[in-house]
Amino acid sequence: MAGSQPEVCAVPSFSDPILVARVEAIRQLAGGISDRVAVVDREFNIVYANSSAWTNREPGDADAHQAKCYQAFAQRTDPCGACPATKVFETPDVQSISCGTEGDGTACGMRQAFPLAAGDGQVTSMLVLFNPLSQTTLRTALPVSNDLPALTVREHLGDLIGRSAAMQQLFDMIVLVAESQATVLIQGESGTGKELVAKTIHRLSDRRDKPFVVVDCGSLPETLLESELFGHMKGSFTGATANKRGLFEEADGGTIFLDEIADTTPTFQAKLLRVLQEGEVKRVGGNQPIKVEVRVVSATNKDLSELVKAKAFRQDLYYRLAVLPLFLPPLRERRDDIALLVDHFVVASCKRHRQAPRTVSPDVMQALSEVAWPGNVRELQHYIERAVVTTTGPELACGDIVALRSKAPEEGLRMVVRDAVSLTERTRIVEALRKTGGNRLRAAKLLKISRAGLYNKLREYGLQ
Numbered sequence: 001m002a003g004s005q006p007e008v009c010a011v012p013s014f015s016d017p018i019l020v021a022r023v024e025a026i027r028q029l030a031g032g033i034s035d036r037v038a039v040v041d042r043e044f045n046i047v048y049a050n051s052s053a054w055t056n057r058e059p060g061d062a063d064a065h066q067a068k069c070y071q072a073f074a075q076r077t078d079p080c081g082a083c084p085a086t087k088v089f090e091t092p093d094v095q096s097i098s099c100g101t102e103g104d105g106t107a108c109g110m111r112q113a114f115p116l117a118a119g120d121g122q123v124t125s126m127l128v129l130f131n132p133l134s135q136t137t138l139r140t141a142l143p144v145s146n147d148l149p150a151l152t153v154r155e156h157l158g159d160l161i162g163r164s165a166a167m168q169q170l171f172d173m174i175v176l177v178a179e180s181q182a183t184v185l186i187q188g189e190s191g192t193g194k195e196l197v198a199k200t201i202h203r204l205s206d207r208r209d210k211p212f213v214v215v216d217c218g219s220l221p222e223t224l225l226e227s228e229l230f231g232h233m234k235g236s237f238t239g240a241t242a243n244k245r246g247l248f249e250e251a252d253g254g255t256i257f258l259d260e261i262a263d264t265t266p267t268f269q270a271k272l273l274r275v276l277q278e279g280e281v282k283r284v285g286g287n288q289p290i291k292v293e294v295r296v297v298s299a300t301n302k303d304l305s306e307l308v309k310a311k312a313f314r315q316d317l318y319y320r321l322a323v324l325p326l327f328l329p330p331l332r333e334r335r336d337d338i339a340l341l342v343d344h345f346v347v348a349s350c351k352r353h354r355q356a357p358r359t360v361s362p363d364v365m366q367a368l369s370e371v372a373w374p375g376n377v378r379e380l381q382h383y384i385e386r387a388v389v390t391t392t393g394p395e396l397a398c399g400d401i402v403a404l405r406s407k408a409p410e411e412g413l414r415m416v417v418r419d420a421v422s423l424t425e426r427t428r429i430v431e432a433l434r435k436t437g438g439n440r441l442r443a444a445k446l447l448k449i450s451r452a453g454l455y456n457k458l459r460e461y462g463l464q
Protein backbone atom coordinates (compact mmCIF):
# COMPACT_ATOMS: atom_id res chain seq x y z
CA MET A 1 0.00 0.00 0.00
CA ALA A 2 2.78 2.36 0.95
CA GLY A 3 4.42 1.72 -2.41
CA SER A 4 1.49 3.36 -4.20
CA GLN A 5 1.96 6.63 -2.35
CA PRO A 6 3.89 9.43 -3.99
CA GLU A 7 7.23 10.23 -2.48
CA VAL A 8 7.88 13.61 -1.00
CA CYS A 9 10.93 15.61 -1.78
CA ALA A 10 10.78 19.16 -0.59
CA VAL A 11 13.49 20.82 -2.67
CA PRO A 12 16.07 21.30 0.05
CA SER A 13 15.79 24.72 1.57
CA PHE A 14 19.55 24.67 1.97
CA SER A 15 21.63 25.96 -0.90
CA ASP A 16 24.70 23.91 -0.19
CA PRO A 17 25.43 21.99 -3.41
CA ILE A 18 26.99 19.05 -1.58
CA LEU A 19 23.94 18.53 0.57
CA VAL A 20 21.67 18.88 -2.44
CA ALA A 21 23.78 16.25 -4.24
CA ARG A 22 23.61 13.92 -1.24
CA VAL A 23 19.83 14.23 -0.90
CA GLU A 24 19.47 13.73 -4.64
CA ALA A 25 21.58 10.55 -4.44
CA ILE A 26 19.47 9.31 -1.53
CA ARG A 27 16.30 10.13 -3.48
CA GLN A 28 17.56 8.12 -6.45
CA LEU A 29 18.43 5.09 -4.40
CA ALA A 30 15.48 5.12 -2.01
CA GLY A 31 12.81 6.02 -4.54
CA GLY A 32 11.45 2.63 -5.50
CA ILE A 33 12.38 0.47 -2.52
CA SER A 34 10.15 -0.93 0.19
CA ASP A 35 12.51 0.13 3.01
CA ARG A 36 11.28 3.28 4.69
CA VAL A 37 13.75 6.14 4.27
CA ALA A 38 13.66 9.86 5.08
CA VAL A 39 15.91 12.89 5.37
CA VAL A 40 15.14 15.28 8.20
CA ASP A 41 16.75 18.62 9.04
CA ARG A 42 17.68 20.09 12.43
CA GLU A 43 14.21 21.60 12.86
CA PHE A 44 12.61 18.18 12.21
CA ASN A 45 11.34 19.24 8.78
CA ILE A 46 11.04 16.34 6.35
CA VAL A 47 13.39 17.23 3.52
CA TYR A 48 12.75 13.96 1.75
CA ALA A 49 10.70 10.84 2.41
CA ASN A 50 10.32 7.93 0.02
CA SER A 51 6.85 6.62 -0.70
CA SER A 52 7.29 3.64 1.66
CA ALA A 53 8.04 5.95 4.60
CA TRP A 54 4.41 7.04 4.99
CA THR A 55 2.32 5.06 7.40
CA ASN A 56 -1.16 6.45 7.82
CA ARG A 57 -0.64 9.89 6.39
CA GLU A 58 -1.44 10.84 2.82
CA PRO A 59 1.41 13.02 1.67
CA GLY A 60 -0.57 14.31 -1.26
CA ASP A 61 -3.58 15.33 0.89
CA ALA A 62 -1.85 17.30 3.57
CA ASP A 63 0.73 20.02 3.60
CA ALA A 64 3.31 17.27 3.57
CA HIS A 65 6.04 19.50 2.26
CA GLN A 66 5.94 21.37 5.55
CA ALA A 67 5.46 18.26 7.66
CA LYS A 68 7.60 17.68 10.69
CA CYS A 69 8.87 14.16 11.23
CA TYR A 70 7.05 13.81 14.57
CA GLN A 71 3.73 14.77 12.91
CA ALA A 72 4.15 12.45 9.97
CA PHE A 73 5.79 9.44 11.54
CA ALA A 74 4.86 9.53 15.24
CA GLN A 75 1.41 11.13 14.93
CA ARG A 76 2.32 13.81 17.47
CA THR A 77 1.76 17.54 17.47
CA ASP A 78 4.91 18.38 19.41
CA PRO A 79 8.52 17.16 19.07
CA CYS A 80 9.33 13.85 20.73
CA GLY A 81 10.99 14.54 24.08
CA ALA A 82 13.99 12.28 23.79
CA CYS A 83 14.67 11.69 20.13
CA PRO A 84 17.91 9.67 20.15
CA ALA A 85 18.66 10.62 16.54
CA THR A 86 19.41 14.23 17.43
CA LYS A 87 22.77 13.01 18.74
CA VAL A 88 23.98 13.23 15.15
CA PHE A 89 23.70 17.01 15.49
CA GLU A 90 25.14 17.21 18.99
CA THR A 91 28.09 14.83 18.88
CA PRO A 92 30.90 15.66 16.46
CA ASP A 93 32.25 12.79 14.35
CA VAL A 94 29.43 10.39 15.27
CA GLN A 95 28.99 8.04 12.31
CA SER A 96 25.53 6.73 13.08
CA ILE A 97 23.00 6.34 15.88
CA SER A 98 20.89 3.28 16.64
CA CYS A 99 17.47 4.48 17.63
CA GLY A 100 15.31 1.39 17.81
CA THR A 101 15.11 0.88 21.53
CA GLU A 102 15.92 4.20 23.15
CA GLY A 103 13.72 7.09 24.19
CA ASP A 104 11.05 8.27 21.82
CA GLY A 105 12.86 6.75 18.85
CA THR A 106 10.41 3.90 19.30
CA ALA A 107 7.45 6.22 18.67
CA CYS A 108 8.23 6.87 15.04
CA GLY A 109 9.86 3.51 14.44
CA MET A 110 13.22 4.90 13.41
CA ARG A 111 16.01 2.36 13.43
CA GLN A 112 19.09 4.33 12.55
CA ALA A 113 20.14 7.88 11.82
CA PHE A 114 23.20 8.98 9.86
CA PRO A 115 24.56 12.54 9.81
CA LEU A 116 24.50 14.36 6.48
CA ALA A 117 27.18 17.02 6.38
CA ALA A 118 27.22 20.07 4.15
CA GLY A 119 30.26 21.30 2.25
CA ASP A 120 31.68 23.06 5.30
CA GLY A 121 31.45 19.86 7.37
CA GLN A 122 28.45 21.08 9.42
CA VAL A 123 25.82 18.43 10.02
CA THR A 124 22.59 20.10 8.99
CA SER A 125 20.35 17.11 8.39
CA MET A 126 20.17 13.37 8.88
CA LEU A 127 19.30 10.29 6.91
CA VAL A 128 16.81 8.15 8.81
CA LEU A 129 16.07 4.47 8.21
CA PHE A 130 12.88 3.13 9.76
CA ASN A 131 11.85 -0.31 10.92
CA PRO A 132 9.55 -2.25 8.61
CA LEU A 133 5.97 -1.05 8.84
CA SER A 134 4.68 -4.08 10.76
CA GLN A 135 7.21 -3.56 13.57
CA THR A 136 6.60 0.18 13.60
CA THR A 137 2.86 -0.24 13.95
CA LEU A 138 3.45 -2.66 16.79
CA ARG A 139 5.84 -0.30 18.55
CA THR A 140 3.62 2.71 18.06
CA ALA A 141 0.70 0.83 19.54
CA LEU A 142 2.71 -0.52 22.47
CA PRO A 143 5.47 2.02 23.02
CA VAL A 144 6.45 1.03 26.55
CA SER A 145 6.43 -2.73 26.32
CA ASN A 146 9.76 -4.47 26.89
CA ASP A 147 8.47 -7.74 25.47
CA LEU A 148 8.63 -6.72 21.82
CA PRO A 149 10.35 -9.20 19.57
CA ALA A 150 14.02 -8.31 19.09
CA LEU A 151 14.94 -7.19 15.61
CA THR A 152 16.58 -10.04 13.74
CA VAL A 153 20.34 -9.96 13.72
CA ARG A 154 21.80 -10.69 10.29
CA GLU A 155 25.13 -12.48 10.72
CA HIS A 156 26.40 -11.96 7.21
CA LEU A 157 25.80 -10.06 4.02
CA GLY A 158 27.44 -11.94 1.18
CA ASP A 159 30.94 -12.73 2.45
CA LEU A 160 30.85 -9.92 4.99
CA ILE A 161 30.45 -11.27 8.49
CA GLY A 162 29.35 -9.43 11.63
CA ARG A 163 26.65 -9.32 14.25
CA SER A 164 27.62 -6.09 16.06
CA ALA A 165 25.32 -3.08 15.91
CA ALA A 166 27.90 -1.30 13.74
CA MET A 167 27.85 -4.12 11.19
CA GLN A 168 24.05 -4.29 11.20
CA GLN A 169 23.99 -0.61 10.31
CA LEU A 170 26.61 -1.12 7.65
CA PHE A 171 24.64 -4.02 6.12
CA ASP A 172 21.58 -1.76 5.90
CA MET A 173 23.56 0.99 4.24
CA ILE A 174 25.20 -1.41 1.78
CA VAL A 175 21.83 -2.82 0.73
CA LEU A 176 20.57 0.72 0.33
CA VAL A 177 23.48 2.06 -1.72
CA ALA A 178 24.01 -1.05 -3.84
CA GLU A 179 21.31 -0.22 -6.34
CA SER A 180 22.18 3.44 -6.71
CA GLN A 181 24.66 4.78 -9.18
CA ALA A 182 26.14 7.18 -6.63
CA THR A 183 29.84 7.12 -5.82
CA VAL A 184 30.66 5.61 -2.45
CA LEU A 185 33.63 6.40 -0.22
CA ILE A 186 34.55 3.73 2.35
CA GLN A 187 36.67 4.89 5.26
CA GLY A 188 38.26 2.73 7.93
CA GLU A 189 41.57 1.53 9.32
CA SER A 190 43.68 -0.92 7.38
CA GLY A 191 42.31 -4.47 7.47
CA THR A 192 38.77 -3.54 8.52
CA GLY A 193 37.26 -4.95 5.31
CA LYS A 194 36.91 -1.96 2.97
CA GLU A 195 37.64 -3.96 -0.17
CA LEU A 196 35.21 -6.66 0.91
CA VAL A 197 32.53 -4.00 1.42
CA ALA A 198 33.20 -2.64 -2.08
CA LYS A 199 32.93 -6.16 -3.52
CA THR A 200 29.68 -6.74 -1.64
CA ILE A 201 28.20 -3.50 -2.99
CA HIS A 202 29.12 -4.64 -6.50
CA ARG A 203 27.66 -8.12 -6.02
CA LEU A 204 24.38 -6.75 -4.71
CA SER A 205 24.04 -4.22 -7.52
CA ASP A 206 22.66 -4.82 -10.99
CA ARG A 207 26.27 -4.55 -12.20
CA ARG A 208 27.11 -7.92 -10.65
CA ASP A 209 27.62 -9.62 -14.03
CA LYS A 210 30.01 -6.91 -15.21
CA PRO A 211 33.61 -6.49 -14.05
CA PHE A 212 34.71 -5.48 -10.56
CA VAL A 213 38.12 -3.92 -11.03
CA VAL A 214 40.44 -3.18 -8.10
CA VAL A 215 43.14 -0.52 -8.36
CA ASP A 216 45.60 0.14 -5.55
CA CYS A 217 46.20 3.82 -6.22
CA GLY A 218 48.79 4.09 -3.44
CA SER A 219 51.19 1.55 -4.92
CA LEU A 220 51.66 3.10 -8.38
CA PRO A 221 53.57 6.23 -9.39
CA GLU A 222 51.41 8.94 -10.96
CA THR A 223 52.26 8.32 -14.62
CA LEU A 224 51.81 4.57 -14.35
CA LEU A 225 48.53 4.99 -12.48
CA GLU A 226 47.21 7.27 -15.24
CA SER A 227 48.22 4.87 -17.97
CA GLU A 228 46.71 1.92 -16.02
CA LEU A 229 43.41 3.67 -15.39
CA PHE A 230 42.92 5.69 -18.56
CA GLY A 231 44.96 3.59 -21.03
CA HIS A 232 47.59 4.90 -23.45
CA MET A 233 48.31 5.33 -27.14
CA LYS A 234 51.18 3.66 -28.92
CA GLY A 235 54.35 5.79 -28.74
CA SER A 236 53.03 8.08 -25.99
CA PHE A 237 56.00 7.16 -23.78
CA THR A 238 59.00 4.84 -23.92
CA GLY A 239 57.71 1.32 -23.76
CA ALA A 240 54.23 2.14 -25.09
CA THR A 241 54.56 -0.25 -28.01
CA ALA A 242 50.82 -0.58 -28.68
CA ASN A 243 47.53 1.13 -27.87
CA LYS A 244 46.23 -0.08 -24.53
CA ARG A 245 42.77 0.09 -22.98
CA GLY A 246 42.71 1.47 -19.43
CA LEU A 247 40.99 -0.12 -16.44
CA PHE A 248 38.08 2.35 -16.71
CA GLU A 249 37.37 0.94 -20.16
CA GLU A 250 37.83 -2.62 -18.87
CA ALA A 251 35.35 -1.94 -16.06
CA ASP A 252 32.69 -0.50 -18.39
CA GLY A 253 29.22 -1.30 -17.06
CA GLY A 254 30.72 -2.51 -13.78
CA THR A 255 32.43 -1.10 -10.69
CA ILE A 256 35.93 0.25 -10.23
CA PHE A 257 37.36 0.17 -6.71
CA LEU A 258 39.99 2.84 -6.14
CA ASP A 259 41.84 1.83 -3.00
CA GLU A 260 44.13 4.20 -1.06
CA ILE A 261 42.64 7.17 -2.91
CA ALA A 262 44.18 9.61 -0.40
CA ASP A 263 47.65 8.72 -1.65
CA THR A 264 47.15 10.17 -5.15
CA THR A 265 48.82 13.31 -6.51
CA PRO A 266 47.01 16.62 -7.25
CA THR A 267 47.56 16.12 -11.00
CA PHE A 268 45.97 12.70 -10.90
CA GLN A 269 43.11 13.98 -8.72
CA ALA A 270 42.35 16.69 -11.32
CA LYS A 271 42.20 14.06 -14.10
CA LEU A 272 40.00 11.74 -12.07
CA LEU A 273 37.62 14.58 -11.29
CA ARG A 274 37.22 15.24 -15.02
CA VAL A 275 36.42 11.59 -15.67
CA LEU A 276 33.75 11.65 -12.95
CA GLN A 277 32.24 14.89 -14.21
CA GLU A 278 32.20 14.00 -17.87
CA GLY A 279 31.84 10.22 -17.83
CA GLU A 280 34.63 9.84 -20.35
CA VAL A 281 38.35 9.09 -20.34
CA LYS A 282 41.18 10.16 -22.61
CA ARG A 283 44.02 7.70 -23.02
CA VAL A 284 47.50 9.03 -22.22
CA GLY A 285 48.82 10.53 -25.49
CA GLY A 286 45.35 10.49 -27.07
CA ASN A 287 42.80 13.23 -27.76
CA GLN A 288 39.72 11.13 -28.40
CA PRO A 289 37.32 11.04 -25.43
CA ILE A 290 35.97 7.55 -24.76
CA LYS A 291 32.59 7.20 -22.99
CA VAL A 292 32.66 4.98 -19.92
CA GLU A 293 29.82 3.99 -17.64
CA VAL A 294 31.47 2.86 -14.43
CA ARG A 295 30.43 3.08 -10.81
CA VAL A 296 33.27 4.38 -8.68
CA VAL A 297 33.77 3.08 -5.16
CA SER A 298 36.86 4.40 -3.41
CA ALA A 299 38.48 3.75 -0.05
CA THR A 300 41.02 5.19 2.30
CA ASN A 301 42.40 4.49 5.75
CA LYS A 302 43.04 8.20 6.25
CA ASP A 303 40.58 10.85 7.34
CA LEU A 304 39.89 12.35 3.94
CA SER A 305 37.91 15.31 5.26
CA GLU A 306 40.95 16.24 7.40
CA LEU A 307 43.17 16.02 4.32
CA VAL A 308 40.74 18.31 2.51
CA LYS A 309 40.96 20.80 5.36
CA ALA A 310 44.77 20.60 5.20
CA LYS A 311 44.54 21.16 1.42
CA ALA A 312 46.22 17.82 0.80
CA PHE A 313 43.22 16.47 -1.14
CA ARG A 314 40.96 18.29 -3.61
CA GLN A 315 37.71 19.31 -2.00
CA ASP A 316 35.68 19.07 -5.21
CA LEU A 317 36.93 15.52 -5.81
CA TYR A 318 36.20 14.57 -2.20
CA TYR A 319 32.56 15.54 -2.62
CA ARG A 320 32.32 13.72 -5.95
CA LEU A 321 33.72 10.55 -4.40
CA ALA A 322 31.87 10.73 -1.11
CA VAL A 323 28.28 11.27 -2.21
CA LEU A 324 27.56 8.33 0.08
CA PRO A 325 30.20 7.89 2.76
CA LEU A 326 30.45 4.59 4.65
CA PHE A 327 32.55 4.05 7.74
CA LEU A 328 34.01 0.75 8.95
CA PRO A 329 34.84 0.85 12.66
CA PRO A 330 38.01 -0.90 13.88
CA LEU A 331 37.55 -4.43 15.22
CA ARG A 332 38.32 -3.33 18.81
CA GLU A 333 35.13 -1.24 18.68
CA ARG A 334 32.95 -4.16 17.57
CA ARG A 335 34.17 -7.04 19.70
CA ASP A 336 30.80 -8.77 19.28
CA ASP A 337 31.98 -9.75 15.80
CA ILE A 338 35.15 -11.54 16.91
CA ALA A 339 33.66 -14.95 17.83
CA LEU A 340 31.75 -15.13 14.56
CA LEU A 341 34.85 -14.19 12.58
CA VAL A 342 37.02 -16.68 14.49
CA ASP A 343 34.59 -19.54 13.74
CA HIS A 344 34.47 -18.53 10.10
CA PHE A 345 38.27 -18.30 9.72
CA VAL A 346 38.87 -21.59 11.57
CA VAL A 347 36.49 -23.43 9.22
CA ALA A 348 38.02 -21.75 6.14
CA SER A 349 41.63 -22.36 7.26
CA CYS A 350 41.02 -26.02 8.13
CA LYS A 351 39.44 -26.53 4.73
CA ARG A 352 42.29 -24.73 2.93
CA HIS A 353 44.93 -26.80 4.73
CA ARG A 354 42.97 -30.02 4.32
CA GLN A 355 42.56 -30.53 8.06
CA ALA A 356 39.60 -32.12 9.79
CA PRO A 357 37.24 -29.48 11.22
CA ARG A 358 38.56 -28.06 14.51
CA THR A 359 36.83 -26.18 17.29
CA VAL A 360 37.69 -23.30 19.59
CA SER A 361 37.12 -23.69 23.32
CA PRO A 362 35.11 -21.01 25.16
CA ASP A 363 38.28 -19.99 27.07
CA VAL A 364 40.24 -19.41 23.91
CA MET A 365 37.34 -17.57 22.31
CA GLN A 366 37.06 -15.31 25.32
CA ALA A 367 40.79 -14.58 25.20
CA LEU A 368 40.67 -13.84 21.46
CA SER A 369 37.76 -11.45 22.03
CA GLU A 370 39.82 -9.44 24.51
CA VAL A 371 42.75 -8.71 22.20
CA ALA A 372 43.00 -5.25 20.59
CA TRP A 373 43.81 -6.49 17.05
CA PRO A 374 45.50 -3.34 15.77
CA GLY A 375 45.64 -4.91 12.29
CA ASN A 376 41.87 -5.51 12.51
CA VAL A 377 40.13 -8.41 10.72
CA ARG A 378 43.16 -9.13 8.52
CA GLU A 379 45.34 -9.62 11.60
CA LEU A 380 42.78 -11.90 13.23
CA GLN A 381 42.47 -13.90 10.01
CA HIS A 382 46.26 -14.34 9.76
CA TYR A 383 46.50 -15.24 13.44
CA ILE A 384 43.92 -18.02 13.07
CA GLU A 385 45.59 -19.27 9.91
CA ARG A 386 48.93 -19.46 11.74
CA ALA A 387 47.35 -21.24 14.69
CA VAL A 388 45.71 -23.78 12.36
CA VAL A 389 48.94 -24.46 10.49
CA THR A 390 51.33 -24.58 13.43
CA THR A 391 49.28 -26.62 15.94
CA THR A 392 47.46 -29.94 15.98
CA GLY A 393 44.53 -31.49 17.83
CA PRO A 394 40.75 -31.28 17.52
CA GLU A 395 40.67 -28.09 19.57
CA LEU A 396 42.55 -25.09 18.27
CA ALA A 397 45.42 -24.13 20.57
CA CYS A 398 46.08 -20.42 20.81
CA GLY A 399 48.43 -20.81 23.76
CA ASP A 400 50.16 -17.48 23.35
CA ILE A 401 46.90 -15.57 23.54
CA VAL A 402 45.29 -17.68 26.22
CA ALA A 403 48.36 -17.32 28.47
CA LEU A 404 47.74 -13.61 28.51
CA ARG A 405 44.47 -13.81 30.37
CA SER A 406 46.22 -13.97 33.73
CA LYS A 407 48.40 -10.93 32.93
CA ALA A 408 47.62 -7.27 33.53
CA PRO A 409 45.81 -5.84 30.50
CA GLU A 410 48.64 -3.60 29.32
CA GLU A 411 51.30 -6.23 29.76
CA GLY A 412 48.90 -8.57 27.99
CA LEU A 413 48.69 -6.40 24.92
CA ARG A 414 52.44 -5.89 24.79
CA MET A 415 52.87 -9.65 24.98
CA VAL A 416 50.34 -10.29 22.24
CA VAL A 417 52.34 -8.13 19.87
CA ARG A 418 55.67 -9.62 21.00
CA ASP A 419 54.41 -13.17 20.78
CA ALA A 420 52.70 -12.65 17.46
CA VAL A 421 55.99 -11.31 16.04
CA SER A 422 57.92 -14.26 17.50
CA LEU A 423 55.46 -16.79 16.14
CA THR A 424 55.64 -15.29 12.66
CA GLU A 425 59.44 -15.14 12.77
CA ARG A 426 59.76 -18.73 13.97
CA THR A 427 57.38 -19.94 11.24
CA ARG A 428 59.37 -18.04 8.57
CA ILE A 429 62.64 -19.58 9.77
CA VAL A 430 61.23 -23.11 9.77
CA GLU A 431 59.84 -22.51 6.29
CA ALA A 432 63.20 -21.16 5.00
CA LEU A 433 65.05 -24.18 6.40
CA ARG A 434 62.52 -26.48 4.81
CA LYS A 435 62.90 -24.77 1.42
CA THR A 436 66.69 -24.97 1.54
CA GLY A 437 66.79 -28.55 2.77
CA GLY A 438 68.27 -27.42 6.10
CA ASN A 439 71.12 -25.39 4.53
CA ARG A 440 71.56 -22.58 7.05
CA LEU A 441 73.65 -20.30 4.84
CA ARG A 442 71.04 -20.35 2.07
CA ALA A 443 68.23 -20.06 4.60
CA ALA A 444 69.88 -16.94 6.08
CA LYS A 445 70.13 -15.44 2.57
CA LEU A 446 66.49 -16.24 1.90
CA LEU A 447 65.53 -14.55 5.17
CA LYS A 448 67.84 -11.61 4.38
CA ILE A 449 69.67 -11.89 7.71
CA SER A 450 73.32 -12.72 8.53
CA ARG A 451 74.37 -16.27 9.27
CA ALA A 452 75.24 -15.26 12.85
CA GLY A 453 71.80 -13.66 13.14
CA LEU A 454 70.16 -16.89 12.02
CA TYR A 455 72.17 -18.93 14.58
CA ASN A 456 71.03 -16.58 17.33
CA LYS A 457 67.41 -16.96 16.27
CA LEU A 458 67.72 -20.77 16.07
CA ARG A 459 69.00 -20.75 19.63
CA GLU A 460 66.27 -18.34 20.76
CA TYR A 461 63.49 -20.49 19.29
CA GLY A 462 65.03 -23.84 20.28
CA LEU A 463 65.40 -24.91 16.66
CA GLN A 464 69.03 -26.13 16.76
Ligand SMILES: Nc1ncnc2c1ncn2[C@@H]1O[C@H](COP(=O)(O)OP(=O)(O)OP(=O)(O)O)[C@@H](O)[C@H]1O
Nearest residue numbers: 159160161189190191192193194195196301377378
Ligand atom coordinates in the same frame (compact mmCIF):
# COMPACT_ATOMS: atom_id res chain seq x y z
N1 LIG B 1 33.48 -8.50 8.10
C1 LIG B 1 34.30 -9.38 7.52
N2 LIG B 1 33.89 -10.65 7.31
C2 LIG B 1 34.70 -11.57 6.74
N3 LIG B 1 35.95 -11.31 6.33
C3 LIG B 1 36.41 -10.07 6.50
C4 LIG B 1 35.61 -9.04 7.09
N4 LIG B 1 36.32 -7.90 7.11
C5 LIG B 1 37.51 -8.19 6.56
N5 LIG B 1 37.57 -9.49 6.19
C6 LIG B 1 38.74 -10.17 5.59
O1 LIG B 1 39.90 -9.54 6.12
C7 LIG B 1 40.87 -9.34 5.11
C8 LIG B 1 41.16 -7.85 4.97
O2 LIG B 1 40.01 -7.20 4.43
P1 LIG B 1 40.12 -6.07 3.29
O3 LIG B 1 41.26 -6.33 2.36
O4 LIG B 1 38.77 -5.90 2.69
O5 LIG B 1 40.49 -4.83 4.25
P2 LIG B 1 40.84 -3.33 3.84
O6 LIG B 1 40.19 -2.46 4.85
O7 LIG B 1 40.50 -3.11 2.39
O8 LIG B 1 42.43 -3.31 4.06
P3 LIG B 1 43.49 -2.23 3.48
O9 LIG B 1 43.11 -0.89 4.00
O10 LIG B 1 44.78 -2.70 4.09
O11 LIG B 1 43.45 -2.34 1.99
C9 LIG B 1 40.31 -9.94 3.84
O12 LIG B 1 40.81 -11.26 3.71
C10 LIG B 1 38.81 -9.95 4.07
O13 LIG B 1 38.19 -10.98 3.35
